Amino acid sequence: MFVVTVTYTAPLDEVDLWRPAHGDWLNQLISRRLLLVAGRQVPLVGGVYLAPRMPAEELDGLLATDPYVLNGVAAHTVVEFTPLLVAAGLEGLKTQE
Template sequence: MFVLELTYTAPLEAVDAFLPAHVEWLEKHYASGAFLASGRKIPRDGGVILAVGDDRAEIEKITATDPFVVAGVCAYRITEFIATKTAPELAAHRQQLPG
């Protein structure tokens, strides 16, 4: 599982210009099952996405296509973790510690 932390690198006016395209991109990845939750950080200097994928390279490929990244208005910090405990609704995403 991955925590994707977005940090805005441009003023909010520039970020907001790409928000509709970013939301469309989010919806695409929710539909594919890659994204589980997302939202703005408080204060509004970026956002957070909880994602699942086969490996870090796959997640890096997805984040590279975010319209915010393409426009140069945000940067990503990707943190991978092993989700050994989850809420019942996320049981399908529970992971085992390696051997």
């Protein structure tokens, strides 16, 4: 499993130009369960995603298609981890070893 942080590399007014395309991109990945969670950082300096286990190269390929990245307004940082403890109802996340 992966935690992905998004950091804006351009002013918000430039990021906002690409927000609709980025939102469509996120919705497509979430509908395909290639991302599980996506949200904004507080304060708004970027975002955070939770991605299921997959080959790291596959995740890198998906992230490279982000409209924010394609248009030079954001960068991603990826941390891979193994979920060991989960809240009730989220036990399925542990099977992604």
